[in-house]
Amino acid sequence: MKALSILHSESSRGWGGQEVRTLKEMIALRALGHHVELVCPADAVMGARSQAEGFAVHHARIRSGFDVRSMLKIRSILVRGQFDVLNTHSGHDSLVAGMAGRLALTPLIVRTRHLALPITSLATYNRFPHRVVAVSRYVRDYLISAGVPENRVETIYDGIHKPAPIERSTLRDELGLGPDAVIAGIVAIMRGKKGHDELIAAVRPLMIERPHLHVAMVGDGQEFGRLQAMIAELGLSHRIHMLGFRKDVNNVLRGCDLFVLPTHQEALGQAFIEAMAMGLPVIGTRVDGVPELIDDGVNGLLVPAKDVAALSEAIAKLVDDAPLRARFGAACLARTDGHFTVDIMASETVDFYRRGLAARRESAARRWRAAA
Known part of the structure; x- marks a missing residue:
């Protein structure tokens, strides 16, 4: 032809x-x-x-x-x-x-x-x-x-390319974290509609009772400085790690235990697909095209946009339940392999x-x- x-x-x-x-x-x-x-x-x-x-x-x-x-x-x-x-x-x-x-x-x-x-x-x-x-x-x-x-x-x-196998992520060594830490990752340009403020508000109370919970934020943008200052003012710079722009996103994701992106607006969500392809359970918002990627309760959790309480509850659920994370992660892998290559x-x-x-x-x- x-x-x-x-x-x-x-x-x-x-x-x-x-x-x-x-x-x-x-x-x-x-x-x-x-x-x-x-x-x-x-x-x-x-x-x-x-x-x-x-x-x-x-x-x-x-x-x-x-x-x-x-x-x-x-x-x-x-x-x-x-x-x-x-x-x-x-x-x-x-x-x-x-x-x-x-x-x-x-x-x-x-x-x-x-x-x-x-x-x-x-x-x-x-x-x-x-x-x-x-x-x-x-x-x-x-x-x-x-x-x-x-x-x-x-x-x-x-569609994304199937990620190359990564036997061991360098993320935990970079952050000085051991295997017991539970890391929630987010990959997104830092602007208002990606939901970074809601994520910080949602994890802040969780971190009091869960000293093993950390957040890895990948991305730069116009809100980087403001968010960095906010996190420092809250005394959470050692728990919420701002990694900036990274070329080794898959390496970072491999070091995480779950992925969360509380976006306000998303035609589909390439970052979700990349995280799913790494076998991570995902938390997203019930907006626009996101529900076409995340089947609530099957491969991840969906919450209303801008709902800090619901977001906090969803994060706690995955942080506290390793078998659930594994089950959702396996479902994410199957979904990306069959639909999003x-x-x-x-x-x-x-x-x-x-x-x-x-x-x-x-x-x-x-x-x-x-x-x-």
């Missing part, structure tokens, strides 16, 4: 779950034999990391949704490259690159929706792309309710592209027959 030629566009200059998923998808599709390139602003982290992975990266400023200069440049890239698929990801590039794709007569234009936020422009889902990918059923249902035709949007879950994500994406291209060809053939 013919290999596909795919151009991804991304106007975001930062680095988060959306960009991580896109780069994983690019790498996976290339491994399947498809040709993949990227267009993004020159200062985008996504561009630098894609170049480091060996991808051809084109630069366009994409400063707004009405950046005509960038639109013409992307149109030229599409025409020269004769791409089969243009896949856009953020609001500005979905407008700019989407219009470029239409003018270049790109056979299939796809918009991926990564976020669980209200959409600001229905045109970036209905007018420019031919098809839409949603990263969770929650996001798909929302898009349909907002006016995207049901037959144009499909859920493709995020990069191979599954890549194969579903290629199938989605091929079906979209076939539908576009059939539609063009019908119009030709009608006009003949």
Whole structure:
């Protein structure tokens, strides 16, 4: 079957779950034999990391949704490259690159929706792309309710690579903790909606009666300094360990006993998937796409967002019950292996592209027959 030629566009200059998923998808599709390139602003982290992975990266400023200069440049890239698929990801590039794709007569234009936020422009889902990918059923249902035709949007879950075996984590040595310590891990950018404040409030009373309980916080962000100062003021710096940005996330997770992320908003939750793939029981909030990952009482526990008391109770339950942690962890492993792998994500994406291209060809053939 013919290999596909795919151009991804991304106007975001930062680095988060959306960009991580896109780069994983690019790498996976290339491994399947498809040709993949990227267009993004020159200062985008996504561009630098894609170049480091060996991808051809084109630069366009994409400063707004009405950046005509960038639109013409992307149109030229599409025409020269004769791409089969243009896949856009953020609001500005979905407008700019989407219009470029239409003018270049790109056979299939796809918009991926990564976020669980209200959409600001229905045109970036209905007018420019031919098809839409949603990263969770929650996001798909929302898009349909907002006016995207049901037959144009499909859920493709995020996938991760199966973690390499780690015989022994270095985390406990790093923190000076022995095997009796129970460590709850959290991996998230430090901003308000990830729930770090609720986590600190939830574990504070637990730590009085449970001297073996510790928390390992992985991540940086705008709230890092404030949270660090808060933890120091509470006298908990020796119990709540702020590890900052880490490249060895799996090593950290392997040293933990459970994972907790009391997020207020999450389209799906890549951090949950990574923790589940390491065999950790998980505690999450009953918001957006999170319940599609966590089956309450089967592979983890769900609590209402911003409910400190419920969060504290859930953490205590797992801290105090090692057999329950083991049972939930085994269920997490089974769930990720069967639903959330990069191979599954890549194969579903290629199938989605091929079906979209076939539908576009059939539609063009019908119009030709009608006009003949």
